[in-house]
Amino acid sequence: MSLIIRNLSARVKDGAQILNGINLEIPKGEVHAIMGPNGSGKSTLSKVLCGHPDYEVIEGTAELDGQDLFAMSVDERSRAGLFLAFQYPVEVPGVTNANFMRAALQARLPKGEELDAVSFYKTMRSKMTALGMDTKFTARAVNEGFSGGEKKRNDVLQMMMLEPSYAILDETDSGLDVDALRIVSDGVNAMRAPFRSFLVITHYKRLLDYIKPDVVHVLYKGRIVRTAGYEMVEHIEQNGFDFLKSEE
């Protein structure tokens, strides 16, 4: 069981091509990291996998546990077990965090089955506490007026509530201070399991010190140009991405 991406090319709708034939396989239980300079297509990859309407797939396939990912709508992909922690989590005025999560969990239950409100709140509160979030946030509108760090935590909270089998963390470290980074990473690490995998997108070694990846991919100009072990993280930390220029 794994997430398998084959020869994936994609572009901004009516715009520039950003992904140029990506091949990637993430088996269950593994943590993969994607590193790469600005504009290499890291965020585009995560959005294309989730089905963001601004992008279109030109060719290639993606399989989630044997299901055709691109045949599914955005919400179906989510319910199939794919989760994206957004680089910029969206503000949704007037919709409370609690109602938002309830709706998302309810959608995962079989028809006719009602979510148990008491145990829902209990779970949500305990996870919030674990992430160092004020439980009053349940009654606040989703991400509205949150600081950058609070938004990122809120996304990780959602991941912990929805328990996906494949989680993409898109630059989750940006906007987090050291303490918050540690709390968020602890949350992610606690979720590591043989039945779950992670794709961690980042610029920096910082996050990967906390969430140790099994495999590191380097994305450059919409293509995966290197795949290596953790040693690649050290290499990039010391030398930057300059070595990629010889790839052209």
Add this chain to the structure above:
Amino acid sequence: MDETPFQIDTRGEFSFPENHKFDAGFGLTEATIDYICDAKGEPDWVRQFRKDALKKFNEMPMPTHWAPEGINDLDFDKIRYYLSHGTMPYKDWEEVPDDVKRTFERLGVPEQERAFLAGVDAQYDSETAYNNMREELSKQGVIFVNSTEGLKEYEHIFRPWFGKVIPVTDNKFSALNHAAFSGCSFIYVPTGVKVAQPLQAYFRINSESMGQFERTLIIADEGAELMYMEGCTAPKYDSATLHSGVVELVALKGAKIQYVTVQNWATNVYNLVIQRGLAMEDAEIRWIDCNLGSGLTMKYPAVVLQGRRARGEVVSISLAHSGQLQDTGARMIHAAPETTSNIVAKSISIGEGRASYRGEVNVLKGMKGCKNNTECDALLINANSRTDTYPAISVHGNASAVQHEASVSQVDEEMLFYMQQRGLTRAQAMSLAVNGFINDLVKEFPMEYSVELRRLIDLEMEDSIG
């Protein structure tokens, strides 16, 4: 750049003795029209066209939704509708009469010629007095003549679009212009021709109670591009002078037209101008508009976005000091899908001046993927000035997005204090602050104009604060 390439008296408070060969007298009647047609030697269809328009003008009411109250002070019978030195444009600078020349010299037209080496179509009262076109323009097939010559010599291009963007019955002033129009420009840029240098026209009213009904029609054929610049000053007189122009732009598929106006009439001039452009598929029309002078300005440059993906933009600066009402704005009519428009308007009210923004953005039924963004900012200087904002936004359907933001503010006292502490006078500090307020828009004007604009603002600040 300390010396501007040309010098314009900022208030236009100068004039020369009148000596007109043709003068149609006061008021507008069929006889006036016959007089104008005879003087200009116009074909019969034009004479009939004018008379039909006159009938409409007499029938139509004054505008209601779009008019400030001051408009009702206007007395149409106390206006002279036609004055001319003759109808033949002076081909050679030497042939231009001395008094006209002196006026132009103060306006800096010869420097303009040297500065730009482009066509200069300068208007003295009603007729084009000087018309010199760069050789290369005519080689490229660009037509740049006055409107009289346009309708005589190029009827086949002129007539199909004349009065089509702004019909006679658009409003009372449109009808008036159709009846009494004289002078100004007709431009045609052929398919694919990109005119590198801006084309220019100067207007000047130099006779008391002289109505000036300039008429401009610019057609950019498919893929053509041009920039047209218009700048004015006027002498100050005791009784009101009416300036009521009509400017029609047609940008065919993929064409681009930029129309730049710097208006600095004397404060006894009514400046009631109708400017509208028609943008076809993938075409772009930009109005870059600066209103400094005139007692009452009513001017709302419009773009009718008629073809898919057409773009429209209005960049507008207006400055109202005591005795002035600048009633300006913009209109964007989204009549095709995926059209986009942008309006940025900044106004400054000084002393007892009043600046108003009036705007219309309309996304018509059935249009999809249209976008408009409007920003209006007003700056108030001194406690007695006034600013108004009256946008009207209509959106049909769930596939378009329209956004309007407006704010009113003053020059920050802390900022003034900071600058004064560094040794600037209050007027200098104020001038810097005001220039800062409109800086991003001034950059949109051609450099010669932007330099002049900054200088005008300095003078205004010295007068009102210094």
Add this chain to the structure above:
Amino acid sequence: MDFPQNMSMEEAFALAEAEAKLKQALTESKARFENAVIPNRLNEDWRFGRPHKHAVALAELLQSDTPSQGEATVQHAGEAAVPVTAEDDDLRQTEMLMPTIGSDALLGMHLKRFGDGYALYIEEDTKEPILLTYKTDTLYTPSTFIMVAPGVKAHVIEQHYGCEKGTIFATRNIQVAEGAELKVELQPYGCARCMSITNIQNMGGKVVHYTHHFACDWAREETVAEIYTPGADNQLFSANKLDLDQVLDQHTRQIHHVGGATSNLLYKNVVDDNATGIFAGNIYVAPGAHNTDAYQSNRNMLLSEKATIHSLPGLEILADKVRCSHGSASAPMDEEQLFYLLSRGIPRDEALALVSHGFLQDVVDKFERS
């Protein structure tokens, strides 16, 4: 003129002057009703919303023999509520002097039917919101007067029930004294035609006004919120979901007669089906009303191809040292918000409902926090 006993000369002069002013105002106001024309599209305040259909029908109904007939109830008011009667000349005068936004003719017709509704003289904090309801299935023309004494905190909810075919045309005069706080809600339900003219006179207190229209075929709402004393604060909110062929025509004026005060407005509409939402607002800052803070925001979410929005926010600023702004945005549902919900596995229909409901809930939250 009869002067009360023990009155000083100054007081007597002041009273005489006030009476003379009132007399003149009443004479002028009579003239305004006589000269008023029935709303039509040439009137700036009636440009949209098919006045030739709705306003004309309302005027015809008001001028017809159809009696004003309805049921007025009030709850939790204690001693504060007094029924309005046709004989109450003071209240009638108050209504005569109230400003409209283009509806003098209609107000004149309302005055001819004066004598229904409630006056609330609130002199103690309300523990529970005072609930005022007007109900009719024909035509009803009540008048509401709310006066809140200095330092008193009150909450009033006014509901109009039109039973699908009824027309309710209500006037509302609200006066709030120094240091008083009034939360007031207007909720019209199921009227064929529903019109209200509201005048808020804020004498240095805080007024939080919220309107929510539900299932009215045509509703016209005029709200003139005036500030007469520095330190006053007017907050105007509205949230509406429009569908079918509904027309909601809302007009507001935030008038600052004096400086040093605040007013704020947030009106939001979600427009679906063939419905039309109209917002025409104006902030007027009088000469010399310096240090005014005034904001106005109209936000619309369009959900269908035939939904229509006309938004006319306006500013008229005649003073210096003001902070004023307005904004208007009309757009479909935000794609990023929708994507965010979808990406969490919430089905599309539910995501649409959550986001559009949240769009309006935002106003309710702000109202409740104010």
